[in-house]
Amino acid sequence: MSQIFVLAEHRKGSLREITWEMLNKGAELASRSGSELVAVLLGNRMDSFAGELAHGADRVLVVEDEQLENYNSEIYQNVLSRLLSEYEPVLTLIGHTAFGMDLAPSLAAEMGMPLSTDCIDVDLEGDKLTATRQMYGGKVNAEVSFAPAKQYLVTLRSGMFPAEAAATKDGKIEKSDFPPSATDRKKFIEYLEAAIGAVDITQADVLVSVGQGIGDIKNMPLVEELASSLGATLSCSRPVVDRKWLPKGHQVGTSGKTVKPKVYLAIGISGAFQHVAGVKASTIIAINKDPKAPIFRVADYGIVGDLFQVVPLLKDKVTALKGS
Amino acid sequence: MDIVVCVKRVPDTSEADVIIAKDERTVEAGDLVFDINEWDKYAVEEAVLLKEKYGGTVTAVTLGPDETEDTLRRCFATGADKAIRLTDSAFEGSDAAAIAKIIHQAVKDLKFDLIFTGTQASDDGYGQVGPVLASLLGTPHASVVTQVDIADGKARVQRELEGGLSEVVEVPLPAVFTIQTGINEPRYVSIMGVRKAAGKEIETAGLADLGLTAEDVGEKGSMTKVERLFLPPVTKEAEIIQGSPDEASTRLAQIIKDKGGFS
Amino acid sequence: MDFGLSKEQRDIQKAAREFAEAEFDKDYMLDLELNHKFPHELLKKACDLGFLGIDFPEEYGGAGYGLMEKALVCEEFGRVGGGVGTTVSTSHFASKIVLRSGNEAQKKKYLPSVCSGESLPVAGCFTEPDRGSDLVTFPLSTTAVKDGADYVINGPKTFISFADVAGFGVVLCQTDPEAKPPYRGHSTIIVDKPSEQPGITITDFVKMGWKSCATTQMSFSEVRVPQENLVGEENRGFYHTINFLDEFRVEIGACSVGTAQGAFEKALAYAKTREAFGRKIGTFQAISHKLADMATKIESARLIVYKAGWQFDKEGKVDPKLSSMAKWYPARVAVEVADEAIEILGGHGYMLENEVERFYRDARVYELIEGTREIHKNTIARSLLGKLE
Numbered sequence: 001m002s003q004i005f006v007l008a009e010h011r012k013g014s015l016r017e018i019t020w021e022m023l024n025k026g027a028e029l030a031s032r033s034g035s036e037l038v039a040v041l042l043g044n045r046m047d048s049f050a051g052e053l054a055h056g057a058d059r060v061l062v063v064e065d066e067q068l069e070n071y072n073s074e075i076y077q078n079v080l081s082r083l084l085s086e087y088e089p090v091l092t093l094i095g096h097t098a099f100g101m102d103l104a105p106s107l108a109a110e111m112g113m114p115l116s117t118d119c120i121d122v123d124l125e126g127d128k129l130t131a132t133r134q135m136y137g138g139k140v141n142a143e144v145s146f147a148p149a150k151q152y153l154v155t156l157r158s159g160m161f162p163a164e165a166a167a168t169k170d171g172k173i174e175k176s177d178f179p180p181s182a183t184d185r186k187k188f189i190e191y192l193e194a195a196i197g198a199v200d201i202t203q204a205d206v207l208v209s210v211g212q213g214i215g216d217i218k219n220m221p222l223v224e225e226l227a228s229s230l231g232a233t234l235s236c237s238r239p240v241v242d243r244k245w246l247p248k249g250h251q252v253g254t255s256g257k258t259v260k261p262k263v264y265l266a267i268g269i270s271g272a273f274q275h276v277a278g279v280k281a282s283t284i285i286a287i288n289k290d291p292k293a294p295i296f297r298v299a300d301y302g303i304v305g306d307l308f309q310v311v312p313l314l315k316d317k318v319t320a321l322k323g324s
Numbered sequence: 325m326d327i328v329v330c331v332k333r334v335p336d337t338s339e340a341d342v343i344i345a346k347d348e349r350t351v352e353a354g355d356l357v358f359d360i361n362e363w364d365k366y367a368v369e370e371a372v373l374l375k376e377k378y379g380g381t382v383t384a385v386t387l388g389p390d391e392t393e394d395t396l397r398r399c400f401a402t403g404a405d406k407a408i409r410l411t412d413s414a415f416e417g418s419d420a421a422a423i424a425k426i427i428h429q430a431v432k433d434l435k436f437d438l439i440f441t442g443t444q445a446s447d448d449g450y451g452q453v454g455p456v457l458a459s460l461l462g463t464p465h466a467s468v469v470t471q472v473d474i475a476d477g478k479a480r481v482q483r484e485l486e487g488g489l490s491e492v493v494e495v496p497l498p499a500v501f502t503i504q505t506g507i508n509e510p511r512y513v514s515i516m517g518v519r520k521a522a523g524k525e526i527e528t529a530g531l532a533d534l535g536l537t538a539e540d541v542g543e544k545g546s547m548t549k550v551e552r553l554f555l556p557p558v559t560k561e562a563e564i565i566q567g568s569p570d571e572a573s574t575r576l577a578q579i580i581k582d583k584g585g586f587s
Numbered sequence: 588m589d590f591g592l593s594k595e596q597r598d599i600q601k602a603a604r605e606f607a608e609a610e611f612d613k614d615y616m617l618d619l620e621l622n623h624k625f626p627h628e629l630l631k632k633a634c635d636l637g638f639l640g641i642d643f644p645e646e647y648g649g650a651g652y653g654l655m656e657k658a659l660v661c662e663e664f665g666r667v668g669g670g671v672g673t674t675v676s677t678s679h680f681a682s683k684i685v686l687r688s689g690n691e692a693q694k695k696k697y698l699p700s701v702c703s704g705e706s707l708p709v710a711g712c713f714t715e716p717d718r719g720s721d722l723v724t725f726p727l728s729t730t731a732v733k734d735g736a737d738y739v740i741n742g743p744k745t746f747i748s749f750a751d752v753a754g755f756g757v758v759l760c761q762t763d764p765e766a767k768p769p770y771r772g773h774s775t776i777i778v779d780k781p782s783e784q785p786g787i788t789i790t791d792f793v794k795m796g797w798k799s800c801a802t803t804q805m806s807f808s809e810v811r812v813p814q815e816n817l818v819g820e821e822n823r824g825f826y827h828t829i830n831f832l833d834e835f836r837v838e839i840g841a842c843s844v845g846t847a848q849g850a851f852e853k854a855l856a857y858a859k860t861r862e863a864f865g866r867k868i869g870t871f872q873a874i875s876h877k878l879a880d881m882a883t884k885i886e887s888a889r890l891i892v893y894k895a896g897w898q899f900d901k902e903g904k905v906d907p908k909l910s911s912m913a914k915w916y917p918a919r920v921a922v923e924v925a926d927e928a929i930e931i932l933g934g935h936g937y938m939l940e941n942e943v944e945r946f947y948r949d950a951r952v953y954e955l956i957e958g959t960r961e962i963h964k965n966t967i968a969r970s971l972l973g974k975l976e
Contacts, residue, residue, distance in 0.1 A: 515637030
């Protein structure tokens with residue numbers, strides 16, 4: 001029976017949501033292709049995770065060792081290349097995360113497997129695999145085909161499939177040996193938590209979030225004033241942090257924080273996937289001058305216009321409405 | 325400290341319309357403005373900063389037709405010492421792994437302590453070339469790097485993880501790092517830089533120079549292929565508030581209030 | 588014949604564009620506009636990157652490029668900054684008289700600090716009240732008289748750009764009051780830091796646009812400068828000045844092209860997004876033909892400027908007729924295009940925050956500085972018709 005592997009991702013004692021997203025997608029592919037869905041779990045003392053994963057996979061393949069405590073691409077690659085050679089799964093899914101981005105390309109290179117990264121969907125018809133991914137900052141989708149191979153590797157973008165922990169299966173847990181590592185060049189030293197400033201954007205009810213469109217640090221008062229008129233917290237997209245206009249603690253998105261306010265006001269934010277993946281708001285409102293900006297595909301309401309014009313007006317209107 | 329930086333010339337599509345070409349596999353270059361990939365700009369700057377600190381050389385490598393020399397001249401202008409352009413009509417249609425294979429042939433015999441690439445390119449966003457190249461070279465690598473410190477023949481780097489978390493890893497040199505935006509503040513191109521760049525020679529190498537055959541590269545040497553480009557299906561569309569800025573912001577203020585934004 | 592820019596020129600254009608788009612910040616420029624401030628910080632950054640010294644020889648701290656390359660910088664700065672771009676890219680102003688006509692000691696003393704920005708801006712003190720561009724009919728009211736090792740300067744100057752913040756100025760003075768015609772008795776003399784010189788009073792005009800550059804009235808009273816500050820030959824100052832202006836007008840032409848381009852792009856973007864009567868306003872012929880006209884005018888203005896720049900770099904001078912064309916026409920185009928841009932943006936176009944009205948007010952000065960449209964048409968006509976009786 002052919003197998004589909006899903007590489008479980010965990011960090012600092014928690015399974016990451018991407019694991020369930022991949023298992024849910026993997027279950028769909030497995031049932032259609034009549035394959036076995038296998039969760040692959042690498043770590044140290046993995047019993048409880050293995051138990052959890054057994055509810056979402058036909059089998060859980062566990063490799064345990066102290067050296068697998070924290071992710072290390074070299075050690076992981078060494079284990080995975082052995083597992084892939086031994087079990088020959090037709091498809092292996094890895095998250096397109098900091099972990100998967102580090103691991104998947106060199107694993108594919110070592111194994112000589114076709115790889116497509118950052119896919120938003122994947123389809124397996126018989127042994128024919130196709131993937132869908134985005135290009136040009138999400139403005140275009142691409143259908144990717146793979147040269148015929150015995151095994152394929154795909155990294156899946158976060159947030160594309162349901163993340164609910166499945167409880168449909170009762171997979172068996174199987175342990176595999178930890179193979180001696182050929183190299184020990186790369187060393188994990190420690191985790192660093194971004195300094196949390198005075199604000200905690202994850203707890204905010206209303207976020208005024210600012211992007212690259214603000215143009216310069218000198219324009220920040222514009223959004224600060226709007227935020228203060230709303231009693232909202234200020235957050236931002238990655239380019240704002242890259243340019244040091246706001247500290248890292250304000251960043252929303254995959255490499256920043258996931259936020260869940262009632263109202264999320266995206267100002268001058270184009271809406272790159274990495275940003276919107278971190279927005280779980282009840283209502284998203286976008287102000288952007290580019291009518292084709294991807295943010296309008298996730299927003300509930302939008303104004304197509306110049307933020308320098310709209311934001312001060314909006315502040316006045318909010319103030320007026322408050323007083324009334 | 326000898327550093328190789330892999331750079332790519334890409335169209336800036338952040339505010340431009342992207343039009344899919346008739347072949348449905350590429351986009352129309354049309355009015356798009358091409359420049360160095362944003363991530364690569366940071367990679368070049370990081371390499372130049374390390375060179376300025378420790379001495380050595382920075383070599384920029386790109387792959388593509390004549391126009392990509394613009395990107396290499398930009399690298400010269402912002403501090404690179406050497407530049408290599410890998411070009412051959414046979415390279416057309418190469419996937420990320422095939423591109424890494426081509427670059428590997430070009431850099432394997434160079435003397436280097438570090439190879440940088442951008443974490444990804446803003447056009448196709450595969451993020452593969454760096455780690456695949458490391459794998460071919462047999463060197464360690466780290467992706468999504470936001471800080472590089474060098475000591476005792478080792479690099480201690482910060483990798484950006486999710487949720488505001490980073491990890492610190494240590495690898496011996498030589499190594500390949502994919503550089504994330506925000507790691508530094510890339511300098512502007514100066515007029516002195518342009519002048520310097522104009523006096524520099526760009527080396528070129530083609531298929532045969534690199535010891536490759538047509539089977540190794542292009543669509544034949546690739547395991548993945550973009551079959552079709554299409555516009556993302558509209559699953560949801562924002563309600564665009566029409567009217568003058570004054571009218572629109574009046575309505576928006578009411579919506580924010582109704583949705584619980586303030587009372 | 589090749590209308591394309593060289594690779595190096597394209598690199599310069601790109602570098603100037605990248606810098607301008609990042610550094611000519613909208614709010615910063617609004618602050619300059621509202622508070623009539625000179626963009627010192629922006630100018631310093633531009634100098635550090637070599638944009639001001641671009642066409643100065645390398646031995647004086649420049650990059651050794653030509654007027655054509657300088658024009659590309661003026662154009663890009665004007666495109667984003669309008670008049671602020673012009674303030675920055677022409678702040679070297681009269682230092683080019685020192686470059687073209689000064690002696691080696693003067694070049695060594697003044698030009699490196701022009702390229703580095705330390706002595707920028709540089710004022711050119713030519714115009715006098717009630718005289719304008721007519722330097723021919725009467726002797727200048729501003730005189731320089733030798734006294735010991737010095738010149739003693741007395742008299743009025745008006746419409747002088749940058750005088751309040753200038754590192755130095757070049758003053759056109761009557762040194763031979765008896766000369767016939769009087770312009771054969773003009774001399775160009777350097778005055779250091781005019782605002783700090785005892786005997787010089789500088790007063791600011793309130794004006795329509797170009798607010799990042801102060802336009803001032805100067806009065807010289809017993810101002811002593813060493814005779815070594817004479818630039819070029821004594822009594823040849825008129826010629827030094829007009830030679831300089833033939834060259835400098837090309838830079839103003841380039842600033843005009845850039846300003847026009849910037850206003851045009853704003854109008855184009857607006858026409859592509861603004862909807863009225865259920866469609867984009869760009870689909871209305873009334874708007875689309877305006878845009879077509881604007882683009883055509885800009886392209887023709889640009890070609891004249893490039894040709895003049897190319898000629899200067901090739902031959903060391905610009906034909907005065909071409910220089911006049913490269914000044915008045917782009918300036919007119921900048922005004923017309925900015926005016927149409929206001930029209931296309933409608934009410935928004937009239938508002939300060941949308942910049943096109945500022946571009947319009949800034950552009951209007953391009954038609955006045957370094958000779959009005961009429962003066963330049965006279966020059967062109969004289970060259971076409973000769974002394975027609």
